[in-house]
Amino acid sequence: METARGFYFNRKDKVFYTRPIISSDKVFLKDGFKLLSLRSRFNRFLSFLKGLTEEQLTFYTEVDNTNHVAWGILEVTGGVSKPAGIGRFVRVKDEPETAEVGLTIVDVYQKNGLGTLLLAILNMESLRCGIKKLRYHVVESNFGMRKLLEPLDYVVKLTDQGVMIVETPVFGNFQDLPQQAKGKKIEETWKEVTFNMERK
Numbered sequence: 541m542e543t544a545r546g547f548y549f550n551r552k553d554k555v556f557y558t559r560p561i562i563s564s565d566k567v568f569l570k571d572g573f574k575l576l577s578l579r580s581r582f583n584r585f586l587s588f589l590k591g592l593t594e595e596q597l598t599f600y601t602e603v604d605n606t607n608h609v610a611w612g613i614l615e616v617t618g619g620v621s622k623p624a625g626i627g628r629f630v631r632v633k634d635e636p637e638t639a640e641v642g643l644t645i646v647d648v649y650q651k652n653g654l655g656t657l658l659l660a661i662l663n664m665e666s667l668r669c670g671i672k673k674l675r676y677h678v679v680e681s682n683f684g685m686r687k688l689l690e691p692l693d694y695v696v697k698l699t700d701q702g703v704m705i706v707e708t709p710v711f712g713n714f715q716d717l718p719q720q721a722k723g724k725k726i727e728e729t730w731k732e733v734t735f736n737m738e739r740k
């Protein structure tokens with residue numbers, strides 16, 4: 541089954557567009573990376589990366605939509621596209637039903653629900669790809685990411701040098717969400733994403 545097409549959505553007074561990443565998105569990745577604080581870079585890459593190499597840009601944008609799935613969010617208010625976030629999963633070699641997730645929201649857009657939206661998309665895409673478990677590397681002090689995963693039955697598998705390896709089951713539809721997610725913003729977002737992805 542093919543990946544869904546993109547869709548528009550609003551948060552506060554801004555308009556956003558989310559869609560699968562394509563190879564010509566390298567420029568958005570480069571620009572978006574420059575807008576990340578040191579803390580965000582560390583939380584995402586577990587090091588204070590100064591920039592993305594050509595090799596990384598190729599890896600991050602030339603995806604097969606089955607073993608490596610990536611979606612980006614652009615802010616498109618007023619007709620100008622600005623990079624706002626990106627989320628991906630990569631299937632783990634030798635564990636075909638598990639994938640590792642990387643999620644980044646540009647600092648100025650954080651705490652607006654964009655991380656939750658990308659997470660919902662990645663869960664639905666996981667279902668499409670036969671992935672049953674998602675794995676995250678979360679810096680212990682990354683309370684944003686911990687808050688995001690809290691309603692999703694997350695289990696800490698290991699903590700090593702301040703980094704937790706966390707796993708959640710895949711919740712491919714809002715109806716599957718665990719009880720503690722019901723009636724919360726996360727459930728609304730899952731419904732919004734289910735609706736938009738099923739419409740395609």
Ligand SMILES: CC(C)(COP(=O)(O)OP(=O)(O)OC[C@H]1O[C@@H](n2cnc3c(N)ncnc32)[C@H](O)[C@@H]1OP(=O)(O)O)[C@@H](O)C(=O)NCCC(=O)NCCS
Nearest residue numbers: 580583584643644645650651652653654655656684685687
């Ligand atoms: C972690 C991250 C993805 C969260 O994305 P986001 O768009 O800010 O998250 P949301 O707005 O969807 O927030 C989800 C919940 O977490 C809370 N939250 C977000 N950032 C927070 C923070 N820094 N401290 C405490 N709570 C936070 C939100 O208030 C929200 O709670 P609510 O549902 O009760 O309102 C984003 O901060 C980020 O990209 N950070 C840098 C890279 C990173 O840490 N990646 C994760 C490693 S895989």
